Amino acid sequence: MAPVPFQRRDAGAPSFEALVLPHLERLYRLAYRYTGTSADAEDLVQSLLVKLLPQQETLTRVELPAPWLARALHNLYVDQVRRRTTSAIDLAASQQDEEALELIVDDKLASPDEVAEKLSDRDWIAAALMRLTPEHRALIAWHDIEGYTLEELAGSRNIPLGTLKSRLHRARAHLRQLLMEPSGAALRVTG
Amino acid sequence: MNCQDFHQQLDDRLDGRLAPPAVAAMNRHAADCRDCAISLAHATALQRRLRELPAPALTPDFARRAFAAAHQAQQDTRRTARRNALRFALAASVAVLAIGIAFVPRQPSAINQKVAAAPTPSAQRVVQVSSGQVQPVRLRFNSPQALSNITMRVNLPAGVELQDYPGQRELSWQTDLQSGANVLELPLFVRGNGGVLTASLQLGDELKQFSVVLQTTPATGAFRMDPASRIAAARDAARIDMEDLNHA
Ligand SMILES: [Zn+2]
Numbered sequence: 001m002a003p004v005p006f007q008r009r010d011a012g013a014p015s016f017e018a019l020v021l022p023h024l025e026r027l028y029r030l031a032y033r034y035t036g037t038s039a040d041a042e043d044l045v046q047s048l049l050v051k052l053l054p055q056q057e058t059l060t061r062v063e064l065p066a067p068w069l070a071r072a073l074h075n076l077y078v079d080q081v082r083r084r085t086t087s088a089i090d091l092a093a094s095q096q097d098e099e100a101l102e103l104i105v106d107d108k109l110a111s112p113d114e115v116a117e118k119l120s121d122r123d124w125i126a127a128a129l130m131r132l133t134p135e136h137r138a139l140i141a142w143h144d145i146e147g148y149t150l151e152e153l154a155g156s157r158n159i160p161l162g163t164l165k166s167r168l169h170r171a172r173a174h175l176r177q178l179l180m181e182p183s184g185a186a187l188r189v190t191g
Numbered sequence: 192m193n194c195q196d197f198h199q200q201l202d203d204r205l206d207g208r209l210a211p212p213a214v215a216a217m218n219r220h221a222a223d224c225r226d227c228a229i230s231l232a233h234a235t236a237l238q239r240r241l242r243e244l245p246a247p248a249l250t251p252d253f254a255r256r257a258f259a260a261a262h263q264a265q266q267d268t269r270r271t272a273r274r275n276a277l278r279f280a281l282a283a284s285v286a287v288l289a290i291g292i293a294f295v296p297r298q299p300s301a302i303n304q305k306v307a308a309a310p311t312p313s314a315q316r317v318v319q320v321s322s323g324q325v326q327p328v329r330l331r332f333n334s335p336q337a338l339s340n341i342t343m344r345v346n347l348p349a350g351v352e353l354q355d356y357p358g359q360r361e362l363s364w365q366t367d368l369q370s371g372a373n374v375l376e377l378p379l380f381v382r383g384n385g386g387v388l389t390a391s392l393q394l395g396d397e398l399k400q401f402s403v404v405l406q407t408t409p410a411t412g413a414f415r416m417d418p419a420s421r422i423a424a425a426r427d428a429a430r431i432d433m434e435d436l437n438h439a
Contacts, residue, residue, distance in 0.1 A: 021258075038247050042250070042253060042257075045253075046257050049257050049258065049261035050261045052261075053261045053262065112229045115229075119233065119236045119240055122243075125241070140241065176237065
């Protein structure tokens with residue numbers, strides 16, 4: 001027996017693998033929605049595991065690991081893209097994006113039938129998602145694609161629910177706007 | 192309801208956050224307004240399509256590779272951190288404090304005055320202890336960062352025992368160091384003439400050893416305790432109070 005240990009360790013704690021493996025597939029899917037490619041999704045999940053392994057003890061105590069892990073992935077992704085896009089130009093561009101969202105210019109809109117047709121085209125929707133800002137895409141992926149709630153996201157950084165709701169509103173408006181652009185205009189932008 | 196109201200409530204409706212009367216109001220507006228009816232239809236269709244977007248399955252080998260890489264990364268970080276910490280920092284200091292008793296550098300008394308002002312070499316300290324009673328000797332280890340799985344080994348000279356471990360000259364155990372000061376308090380019972388106590392910290396193949404000279408003085412009335420309070424004092428001493436370290 002140790003006469004005077006500085007600190008006790010928990011011998012019966014579950015392994016990191018046991019804690020995370022049941023959620024890995026869903027985390028990977030979320031990462032794929034965020035990044036758009038399998039390789040980038042794998043990199044993001046890999047970075048998450050490296051980051052979480054030292055926090056294993058915290059993870060053991062988490063009541064609902066699924067949204068906790070998803071939130072950690074979300075935060076990691078947002079941190080990464082923010083670090084990549086901290087140049088003034090990028091920030092200005094995304095700012096303009098946000099302000100332009102509510103302006104939908106009538107004469108540029110595709111006809112309702114054209115929109116309906118586009119909505120049945122998965123590739124068109126996937127392409128439009130990739131044209132959103134990373135943070136808008138992440139919000140839509142979080143809520144509209146993978147079905148996590150805004151409450152589950154708000155828990156992480158004490159973001160008010162109202163703020164998340166208005167961000168999601170802007171993200172959706174932007175996505176709809178992109179989907180309603182006539183094919184020619186969209187091709188010009190993406191190509 | 193006008194078209195603007197309709198669009199403002201569209202998101203809440205898609206998320207099922209809208210109360211039935213509000214849903215009914217939107218439906219009434221959409222019945223009369225072709226544009227809003229189309230918006231609702233498109234938004235609902237988009238919502239459904241988003242849920243149906245396919246995603247590739249995880250590569251079968253990914254989990255194994257990813258967990259292995261995470262463990263490897265952690266080991267690399269730890270190994271570097273430990274090595275650096277032991278080499279550059281733990282070397283710094285083991286301070287020995289015996290409560291109520293001052294340090295005496297182990298030098299001839301003639302040069303004592305000069306040496307006392309200079310920083311005392313950390314390798315060897317002298318602490319005065321009284322024989323025939325339990326008294327705490329505190330070893331303080333400073334570490335610039337947390338270190339885990341340190342093997343702590345204490346070797347006692349003949350005639351010195353650790354309270355509750357009678358007759359044992361060597362004790363070792365695994366422990367962790369927190370960042371900053373870590374105090375190990377040893378309730379020592381000195382029978383004989385004292386001697387050299389060594390404490391070593393080992394991490395992998397790195398070893399740091401410290402020795403302390405226990406110099407006995409006859410027990411004085413001020414330090415003598417009755418058996419009951421001696422046990423209580425020993426119990427207190429065996430506890431490492433991390434909170435106190437902030438004030439040390
Ligand atoms: Zn309307």
